[in-house]
Amino acid sequence: MIVLHPSIIVTMDSERRILRDHFIGIENGEIRYIGKEKPAETEEIVELPHRMIVPGFIDAHTHVAMTILRGLKDDADLMEWLQKYILPMEMRLKPNDVYYGALYGITEMIRSGITAFLDMYYHEIEIAKAVADAGVRAVLSYGSADVFFNRSPEEEFKIAENFRMELEKLARERDAEDRLFFAYGPHSPYGCTKELLEIFRDESRKTGYRIHIHLAETQSEVKQIREKTGYTPIEYLNSIGLLSDKVMAAHVVWVEDKEFGILRERGVHVLHNPISNLKLASGIAPIPRMLGEGINVALATDGPASNNRLDMFREMHVAAIIHKGYNRDPKIVPAKTVVEMATINAAKALGLNNIIGSIEVGKKADLVVINLKKGPHGTPLHDPYSMIVYALDQSYVESVMVNGEWLYRNGEYVKVNLEELREKVQGIRERLMREAGIS
Ligand SMILES: [Zn+2]
Incomplete structure (x- = not known):
């Protein structure tokens, strides 16, 4: 002992x-x-x-491999940032790039006391390998988006299923079944067709796996979904029957009065990303009201390209002060509540509160x-x-x-070589820029 x-x-x-x-x-x-x-x-x-x-702090929503794209484009709005800069670069990422980007991001997380996280990305099995190697814990989802990738809902679901099988195999092989967990990852109401969302609804009911999704992040998303469906994003997912206590919804910035009741009744877990929401000017999520309504809120960094750090101390600080200033009420979202959001609430959101x-x-x-x-x-x-x-x-x-294993001790990494990782990540950046014809 x-x-x-x-x-x-x-x-x-x-x-x-x-x-x-x-x-x-x-x-x-x-x-x-x-x-x-x-x-x-x-x-x-x-x-x-x-x-x-x-x-250990739990980062309840991130795209950890995006360390590679950190600083590629800042000071832009979400849709422009995503469509014009991030997605074209992501198309060039090779599996190995994602592995090194993730391992690098995990070393950054460990530095701020993050021991577990919820991720969504492509080549997600590479992130699983990085988690296994780094010694941390994670719930991993492949970001399914048949709209973005021009695939049929069935084809897109199959990729998620293949990832689940690969992940389970890796977890067994690496003796990491208590560190690697699977979730479905329909990207967002705008990245998925209704048919794909329905598949995830049915599969989640059948298998019990959780659903990780971006939801009601920006006003332009609300507008787009309303034009397409007649509903707001929250109402839309509710109308499909997707919302449940298995749903981990990132952002949830734009919430109408009647929607707080939907989130509460369905037991949806909200993943709050205050810094990313501020930096991308998405807005300020109505967290005080959610907490008042008894909705479970977890804290998260979002990806390192939209934050630009995986630093739970900075996230906790912003989460604690932003709502006070915005609502002109110093008593709301107290420090203790913020620490709950970064620990036990996040464990509940990820369905891991029995172990962490x-x-x-x-x-x-x-x-x-x-x-x-x-x-x-x-x-x-x-x-x-x-x-x-x-x-x-x-x-x-x-x-x-x-x-029970030291990953970082007295200021030193135990399992990873930060200097080597730095060189790898910078090398990947140079290659991507060459391929994209940007110097
Ligand atoms: Zn995200």
């Missing part, structure tokens, strides 16, 4: 207990003990004075060690939630553990 002895544990358990001077015992990747007394038969005690341990999202006996040991003495912002300590959300940044992350 490995035993950690930090000065503070932010558990995020059902009572939201903050434990001082407790021991955490870890065995076979799981938390086996939490208590004031040093556990007997201890092989190794890691003394962590002035350290706070929090559950809090520090409790029986859960997986996905832990972040924060060194409060790393800089001036860790003193004095009044309220750990306030400190995490308003004062600290990722430079305070000292060590990160997933499944």
Whole structure:
């Protein structure tokens, strides 16, 4: 058993207990003990004075391999950004590019204490390999979009099915069945035909797999869907019968009064991406009202090309302040709620709250060690939630553990070589630009 002895544990358990001077015992990747007394038969005690341990953060919506496209085009609106810049470049990405882009993105995530994420992309099996190699945990979906790719709904669904089978095989081979999970990924109401959405509805009902989708992100999406169907995007998916507690909906910025009830009644999980929504000028999601209505809201970065970081500290900070300023109410979306959105709420959204999202006996040991003495912002300590959300940044992350294994320890990566990855990623960028005829 490995035993950690930090000065503070932010558990995020059902009572939201903050434990001082407790021991955490870890065995076979799981938390086996939490208590004031040093556990007997201890092989190794890691003394962590002035350290706070929090559950690994969960990035509930991203496209992790887009590190390669970070900074390619900024300061543009979503549809222009997607159609003119991102999609043409993505068409040139080879499977190996996606692998290295993902591995690079994951190293960035680990640096800010992200231990699990929900992804949607192409060549998604390459992202699964990167997850397996990096040691983190992920729910992965192939971004199905028969409209974008000019494929029939059946052909497009088959690609998702093939990915599911490949993923299950890889998870078995790599002994990573508790780290690699599958979800369906219909891209959006505008990227999929109604027929394809209906296939996912039926398959999800049959198999129980979750559905990961972009929803009501921009006003132009609302306009487009209304012209095509007569409905808003949320009403449209509801009319098809797609919405359920298996649905993980990214963005959900444009919500009409009557639609809050739909989201609540169907049990839809909302994935909030405040920085991406601000940067692409999509708008500000009505998160305070969703929380008030009892809708589960998880926090996410979105892809590194629209954020441009995979940094949970920055995301938490923006999530905590943006709604206050916008609504002129300092009491809404408090720091503790934001930490919930980045941990236990995200675990619920991904359907993994039985194994991650809090520090409790029986859960997986996905832990972040924060060194409060790393800089001036860790003193004095009044309220750990306030400190995490308003004062600290990722430079305070000292060590990160997933499944009881250190992935980042005392500021060093354990499993990846960042320098090699940097060269790979820059090399891919140069090749893409050459191929596209851009210098
Ligand atoms: Zn997205």
